[in-house]
Each structure stands twice: as C-alpha cells, then as structure tokens.
Amino acid sequence: MDGVTAPLAGEHHTALVAAVAALENPNFATRLADFAGAPVSRVLATLPRFVDKGLTKAVDAALQRCLRTAIQSLDGKPVRQPRPWMSTIAAGVTGGVSGFVGVAALPVELPVTTTLMLRAIADIARHNGEDLSQLEPRLACLQVFALGARSAGATHSNMGYFSSRALLTRLSGNAAAFLVERGTAELTAPMVHKLMAEIVSRFSIVVSDRLAASAVPVIGAVGGATVNVVFMNHFQRVARGHFTVRRLERRYGPDLVRHHYAQIARQAAARR
Numbered sequence: 166m167d168g169v170t171a172p173l174a175g176e177h178h179t180a181l182v183a184a185v186a187a188l189e190n191p192n193f194a195t196r197l198a199d200f201a202g203a204p205v206s207r208v209l210a211t212l213p214r215f216v217d218k219g220l221t222k223a224v225d226a227a228l229q230r231c232l233r234t235a236i237q238s239l240d241g242k243p244v245r246q247p248r249p250w251m252s253t254i255a256a257g258v259t260g261g262v263s264g265f266v267g268v269a270a271l272p273v274e275l276p277v278t279t280t281l282m283l284r285a286i287a288d289i290a291r292h293n294g295e296d297l298s299q300l301e302p303r304l305a306c307l308q309v310f311a312l313g314a315r316s317a318g319a320t321h322s323n324m325g326y327f328s329s330r331a332l333l334t335r336l337s338g339n340a341a342a343f344l345v346e347r348g349t350a351e352l353t354a355p356m357v358h359k360l361m362a363e364i365v366s367r368f369s370i371v372v373s374d375r376l377a378a379s380a381v382p383v384i385g386a387v388g389g390a391t392v393n394v395v396f397m398n399h400f401q402r403v404a405r406g407h408f409t410v411r412r413l414e415r416r417y418g419p420d421l422v423r424h425h426y427a428q429i430a431r432q433a434a435a436r437r
Contacts, residue, residue, distance in 0.1 A: 173417065173425055180409050181422070185429045187406035188326040191313045193371040193399050220271065220376060224369045227276040228310065228361060231283045232352060235303040236344065239287045275372065279310070282397055286404040293408035294415065300345060304337040305411065306404075307364060313403035314367035325430075326410075327423060336360040371396070 173181065286306045287297060295302040311333055312326065336359050343356040375396050413422045 170424060171417075171421060173413070173421075177413055177416070178425065181413060181425055182429055184406035184409040185426055185433060187402045188312065188410070189430055189433070191399075191403050193313070193374050193396070217373070220372055221365070221369055223272045223275050224372050225361070225365050226272065227279040228307070228365055228368065229352070230276045231279050231307060231310070232357075232361060234280055234283055235307050236300065236352075239283075239297045239303050239306065271376070278393060278396070282310075282400050283307070285397070285401055289401065289404045290408050293412040295408060295411070300341045301337065304341055304360075305407070307360075308333045308337065309400055309404045309407055311364040311367040312407055313400045314369075314371045326406075327426070330407075333360075333363065336363055371399070 172178070283306060286309050287303075290302060290306055291297060295305070297303055297306075308330070312329055340357045340360040343354055344352075347354065375392055410422060410426065
C-alpha cells in the first residue's frame with residue numbers, strides 16, 4: 166500500500182469525516198433555514214440597495230479590525246481546551262442589542278462580534294496544534310471568515326474547500342511575506358488589500374444572510390441574539406474543520422489527507 170492511499174487512524178478518520186461535513190456545506194442561510202424552517206435566502210432579494218452598500222462598508226471595517234488583532238495579539242496564550250460557549254454567549258448579547266436597535270447598530274456591533282469570533286477561532290487553532298506566534302497560522306484564522314461563506318448565489322464562492330483554501334493561502338502568503346518585510350504599518354498595501362478584499366467579499370454573503378434573517382417572521386420573533394448564536398456556531402464549526410485538516414496534514418502529509426477527504430466527500434454526495 167503506497168503512502169497516498171494508506172489508511173488514517175480511526176479517530177483521525179472520524180475527525181476528517183466531521184471536517185468534510187463542515188467544510189463542504191458552509192451555507193449559513195441553509196443553517197438558519199434548518200433552525201427556523203424558513204427560506205432565508207429568498208429574503209435577500211428584498212434588501213434595499215443602501216443596506217448592501219452599508220453592509221460592505223461595515224464588513225470591511227470589522228475585518229480590518231480583525232486583521233490588526235490577528236497580526237498583533239493572537240499569540241501568547243496557553244493551549245487549552247476551547248471554550249466556544251463563552252464567545253457564543255457574548256455574541257448572543259451583542260446580537261440581542263443589534264436586534265433591538267436594528268440595521269443602524271451593524272457598524273458598532275459587527276466589529277465586536279467578529280473579534281469575539283476571531284478569538285474563538287484562535288482557541289480552536291491552538292487546540293489543533295497551530296503556533297500562533299507565527300504569522301501564517303494567524304492569517305489562517307482570518308481565512309475561516311471566507312471559508313464559511315459559500316452560497317448558492319455566488320459563483321466565486323462555490324469552489325470546494327481545497328480550491329478556496331488554495332486561493333486564500335496564496336493571497337495570505339503574499340500578504341505575510343510583505344508584512345514580515347515591511348511591518349504592520351503597511352496594512353493598506355496592495356498585497357494585503359487583495360487578501361482582505363477576497364475575505365470581505367465572501368464574508369459579506371454570510372452577513373447579508375444574517376441581516377436578512379431579521380426580515381423572516383419566524384427568526385425575527387426569536388430575536389437577534391439567537392441569530393448571532395447560530396452565526397457564531399457556524400464559523401466555529403468551519404474553524405474546527407479547517408484546523409482539523411491542517412492538523413492531519415502535519416501528521417500524515419497533504420496528499421494523503423486530500424485523498425481521504427475527496428473519498429469521504431464523494432461518499433457523502435452519493436448518499437444525498
């Protein structure tokens with residue numbers, strides 16, 4: 166048996182199955198629809214145009230804040246069992262405030278929520294053996310915001326996990342090399358801007374779905390807090406999948422993990 170088709174240990178195969186389920190089906194609107202029994206994606210067409218423009222601006226500001234956090238202060242914490250419920254509760258509180266105030270609260274609430282999410286993602290990364298004293302794993306945390314944002318309406322977001330990750334990794338590598346050479350004062354440089362533009366374009370899809378959810382009667386009755394909890398849990402699930410794959414690649418090599426990933430994905434698709 167050659168190295169590319171060698172089996173994974175049982176626990177690692179089980180972990181990869183869970184990762185495939187998270188990474189090949191990262192449609193937040195579907196998860197909201199599963200929760201509420203409501204066609205959330207149909208509401209997107211009813212959003213006023215000014216909301217779309219304001220949303221993109223709010224997403225960009227939120228992710229710029231996360232970029233600074235990722236570069237400057239994600240390292241230096243001890244490895245521990247992730248405690249996602251703490252960030253989820255906090256996100257629920259901010260979502261409740263946003264739900265009460267409405268769309269006008271988004272520029273204030275979204276940076277807080279995304280930073281809480283980034284901290285939770287970083288905990289998951291550390292637990293999976295990532296060295297967050299290095300810039301590349303920290304940028305891999307930011308990639309989660311893009312990897313969790315595929316949607317049926319966005320062609321560029323319909324790529325599978327490895328295709329999406331390859332694009333993001335190339336952009337992250339260019340940005341990391343530039344930042345190591347020039348320092349964090351150059352966050353607006355073209356190399357960094359290309360990475361952030363890709364993440365913003367994808368993450369905006371999910372934020373749009375979250376915003377649209379408030380117009381769905383079933384979800385709107387539950388409130389912004391619950392929507393934000395689903396929002397937070399969605400990206401934590403994607404983060405667990407992403408960093409599970411990276412952990413297994415360090416152990417078995419990328420080719421073997423990709424072989425088993427593709428096999429599991431084909432089997433899952435055949436069962437649908």
